[in-house]
Amino acid sequence: MAMSDLQHPDPNMIATDGEDDRDQPLYKTRDKVYPKRVSGYFRNLKWFALIALLAIYWVVPWLRWDRGPTAPDQAVLIDMDLGRAYFFFIEIWPQEVYYITGLLILAAIGLFLATSLFGRIWCGYGCPQTVWTDLFMLVERHIQGDRNARVRLDKSKWTLEKIWKIGATHLAWIGIAMATGGAFVLYFNDAPTVVVDVFTGYASLAVYVTIASLTFSTYLLAGWGREQVCTYMCPWPRFQSAMLDDESLIVTYEDWRGETRGPIKRKNLVRGEVPETGHCIDCHACVNVCPTGIDIRDGLQMECIGCGLCIDACNEMMDKVGFPRDLVRFDSIQNTQLRAMGKATHTRIIRPRTIFYAVILTLVASVMMFGLLNRSVLELNVLRDRNPLFVRLSDGDVRNGYTIKVLNKEQATKTYALTVTGITPTQMQVIGLEPNQDGSFDLDVAPDRVGSFRVFVSAAPDSLDGDATPFEFKVTDRKDANSITYDTVFAGPKTAH
Amino acid sequence: MPTNVEKDQVSGRETTGHEWDGIKELNTPLPSWWVYVFWVTIIWSVGYWVVYPSWPTATDYLKGTFGTTNRTQLHETMANVAAERAPYMERLAALDVSEVVNDPELLNFSMAGGKAIFADNCAPCHGTGGSGNPGFPSLQDDAWLWGGSLDAINETLHVGIRWDANEDTRLNDMPAFGRDGLLEREDISDVVQFVMGYSNRATDGDAAQRGAIVFEENCAACHGDNGKGIQELGAPNLTDAIWLYGGDQATLTDTVTNSRRGVMPAWGDRLDEETIKMLTVYVHSLGGGQ
Numbered sequence: 001m002a003m004s005d006l007q008h009p010d011p012n013m014i015a016t017d018g019e020d021d022r023d024q025p026l027y028k029t030r031d032k033v034y035p036k037r038v039s040g041y042f043r044n045l046k047w048f049a050l051i052a053l054l055a056i057y058w059v060v061p062w063l064r065w066d067r068g069p070t071a072p073d074q075a076v077l078i079d080m081d082l083g084r085a086y087f088f089f090i091e092i093w094p095q096e097v098y099y100i101t102g103l104l105i106l107a108a109i110g111l112f113l114a115t116s117l118f119g120r121i122w123c124g125y126g127c128p129q130t131v132w133t134d135l136f137m138l139v140e141r142h143i144q145g146d147r148n149a150r151v152r153l154d155k156s157k158w159t160l161e162k163i164w165k166i167g168a169t170h171l172a173w174i175g176i177a178m179a180t181g182g183a184f185v186l187y188f189n190d191a192p193t194v195v196v197d198v199f200t201g202y203a204s205l206a207v208y209v210t211i212a213s214l215t216f217s218t219y220l221l222a223g224w225g226r227e228q229v230c231t232y233m234c235p236w237p238r239f240q241s242a243m244l245d246d247e248s249l250i251v252t253y254e255d256w257r258g259e260t261r262g263p264i265k266r267k268n269l270v271r272g273e274v275p276e277t278g279h280c281i282d283c284h285a286c287v288n289v290c291p292t293g294i295d296i297r298d299g300l301q302m303e304c305i306g307c308g309l310c311i312d313a314c315n316e317m318m319d320k321v322g323f324p325r326d327l328v329r330f331d332s333i334q335n336t337q338l339r340a341m342g343k344a345t346h347t348r349i350i351r352p353r354t355i356f357y358a359v360i361l362t363l364v365a366s367v368m369m370f371g372l373l374n375r376s377v378l379e380l381n382v383l384r385d386r387n388p389l390f391v392r393l394s395d396g397d398v399r400n401g402y403t404i405k406v407l408n409k410e411q412a413t414k415t416y417a418l419t420v421t422g423i424t425p426t427q428m429q430v431i432g433l434e435p436n437q438d439g440s441f442d443l444d445v446a447p448d449r450v451g452s453f454r455v456f457v458s459a460a461p462d463s464l465d466g467d468a469t470p471f472e473f474k475v476t477d478r479k480d481a482n483s484i485t486y487d488t489v490f491a492g493p494k495t496a497h
Numbered sequence: 498m499p500t501n502v503e504k505d506q507v508s509g510r511e512t513t514g515h516e517w518d519g520i521k522e523l524n525t526p527l528p529s530w531w532v533y534v535f536w537v538t539i540i541w542s543v544g545y546w547v548v549y550p551s552w553p554t555a556t557d558y559l560k561g562t563f564g565t566t567n568r569t570q571l572h573e574t575m576a577n578v579a580a581e582r583a584p585y586m587e588r589l590a591a592l593d594v595s596e597v598v599n600d601p602e603l604l605n606f607s608m609a610g611g612k613a614i615f616a617d618n619c620a621p622c623h624g625t626g627g628s629g630n631p632g633f634p635s636l637q638d639d640a641w642l643w644g645g646s647l648d649a650i651n652e653t654l655h656v657g658i659r660w661d662a663n664e665d666t667r668l669n670d671m672p673a674f675g676r677d678g679l680l681e682r683e684d685i686s687d688v689v690q691f692v693m694g695y696s697n698r699a700t701d702g703d704a705a706q707r708g709a710i711v712f713e714e715n716c717a718a719c720h721g722d723n724g725k726g727i728q729e730l731g732a733p734n735l736t737d738a739i740w741l742y743g744g745d746q747a748t749l750t751d752t753v754t755n756s757r758r759g760v761m762p763a764w765g766d767r768l769d770e771e772t773i774k775m776l777t778v779y780v781h782s783l784g785g786g787q
Binding site for chain 2: 454
């Protein structure tokens with residue numbers, strides 16, 4: 001190495017261990033990927049996932065679920081104005097947002113479990129980025145033709161035909177993107193109503209902004225971003241290797257059988273001779289179909305989303321040339337090595353790692369299920385007045401003010417009896433209500449609403465225990481005796497004794 | 498612009514021609530996309546001149562095409578708020594204040610609105626939430642100088658207390674017994690002892706007895722024979738536990754000697770009927786309303 005190289009390192013060059021990487025710049029222009037059409041088992045799986053997932057996305061907001069006249073009849077709805085989330089038989093209030101935490105934990109553990117079992121099937125089949133990119137590529141192929149036609153089209157001069165083809169592709173993409181953004185708002189509004197509002201111009205600004213931003217991001221990520229989102233933006237590929245072990249199923253190339261790769265010699269085929277080279281005929285079919293543009297023969301790599309399309313492509317080729325299938329296959333690294341040694345393979349689904357994930361998954365799911373099944377339908381919150389802490393009345397008594405909030409989570413109007421225990425009030429008032437014979441008050445709360453009441457409690461100073469006397473409010477459902485208490489304090493002067 | 502641009506031998510890039518101790522600075526221009534965005538923002542700014550009020554002219558200024566200014570936007574927003582409140586305001590105007598509290602919707606509207614109005618106009622003296630300050634009565638307790646019913650509160654709000662500009666104002670005047678020489682020091686001391694005796698706090702029984710006569714001759718006309726006060730006159734009850742200025746001997750002596758003359762503006766001259774109704778409902782709901 002010349003001395004001058006050491007003295008003047010180019011800031012744009014990255015220094016690595018390998019000599020060959022020395023000149024690799026930090027910034028790399030994207031090599032556009034032109035995935036070729038392919039058919040086979042994994043492609044069919046991917047079509048199925050695509051149709052199923054898109055159908056779920058666009059159909060679910062239209063499902064109805066009868067909750068009675070006091071609640072919306074949309075099966076899945078997040079009502080931001082009122083602060084309610086409905087999911088079939090489940091209804092969640094804002095203070096129960098921890099269920100979402102549980103849901104996120106379930107999703108994460110589920111992802112870990114699936115990855116340890118089947119590799120990156122989420123990336124290859126389930127992730128919205130994959131699904132929408134797949135859909136966009138389908139549209140692209142229908143308008144511009146398959147791989148070779150698209151490469152030619154991109155290289156050709158701008159003709160009327162090229163303008164038309166590229167323009168139509170982008171228009172179709174924008175159309176899909178708008179339908180995507182449009183469907184998102186259905187989950188936050190009554191679907192039939194908001195659709196009419198959107199087209200008649202009566203929907204809220206938030207709705208239009210949401211549609212516009214999701215339309216833009218869908219178009220950008222699925223049309224332009226594609227594999228760059230997975231490679232550069234998404235954190236998941238960076239640490240998914242932590243979930244994998246030798247027994248995880250991944251897309252893998254059997255190099256013991258494929259190497260030394262090389263073009264097939266016709267005379268070998270004709271004579272039925274075993275070729276001197278490996279089974280890989282170096283046709284690049286696996287590379288050409290890859291949606292992220294990598295070569296699976298380089299082994300498991302971060303860019304691989306595990307979709308298995310290369311398997312379909314390779315099998316098609318193997319069938320044509322008469323070699324056994326599954327040169328690229330969906331299997332564990334361990335099995336590949338066993339096969340290379342000529343031993344019998346075995347696939348263990350149940351191993352410490354999967355057991356661990358499965359146990360956590362079951363645990364979190366059970367806790368959430370228990371929480372949901374035992375969800376209280378009645379809650380009580382008491383806000384004590386702090387300004388002033390207490391009021392001296394003309395007869396020397398001390399009065400405290402409270403704002404009581406009763407949460408009625410049932411779809412029926414409820415009447416609750418309000419009482420206090422732990423203190424002997426000389427007087428108790430609820431603004432706007434008359435006391436019952438026994439001194440309790442009847443609080444009416446509308447279905448699925450919070451009832452707010454102003455309550456004043458007066459007590460004689462000598463009945464108080466210093467400047468803070470603990471006591472509790474209690475509300476009892478008049479019908480089913482379901483009750484709940486709230487501990488609070490009664491503030492008084494320091495010299496109350 | 499140097500005609501002969503020097504190139505860095507290692508990287509092949511142009512240099513700026515600047516050199517420090519043999520280190521030459523590479524010429525790294527701003528990214529072109531950044532420069533384009535910069536120019537676009539300048540062109541964009543021209544649009545602002547057209548749409549919004551911008552350049553001054555000799556006598557006036559350019560108004561902008563749509564007449565959109567922050568001021569007109571504020572007026573629009575305020576008009577929208579007023580329009581949203583209008584149905585409530587109409588009902589408030591039509592109903593008597595005692596009827597307002599029987600309409601749960603109007604009651605809530607008035608309490609919410611009254612709270613904001615109170616904070617803007619009343620809280621400086623009466624304290625936030627009406628908790629009172631020395632000399633400014635608490636509106637949360639059950640002692641009222643001029644009455645704690647909805648109508649009485651409404652009237653007090655309208656005419657104020659000792660507010661000279663309003664001829665119907667609530668008015669009374671306690672004489673400054675000491676300062677004006679109406680009572681001797683000893684008499685004042687005696688009558689203070691007598692008044693403290695109402696709440697069993699007299700320290701000198703003989704003085705209190707002498708004070709009873711002083712009270713009867715000088716105070717009972719307004720505060721009543723039994724010291725319970727007369728609300729029509731705004732004379733406070735001297736027997737309860739509430740003392741507006743303080744109930745200790747020194748403060749009472751001061752009050753009798755120099756009198757007190759608390760003033761409240763006549764809000765009827767400043768606020769409209771509906772606003773005063775909302776305030777009335779709010780103050781009445783603070784806990785002491787009768």
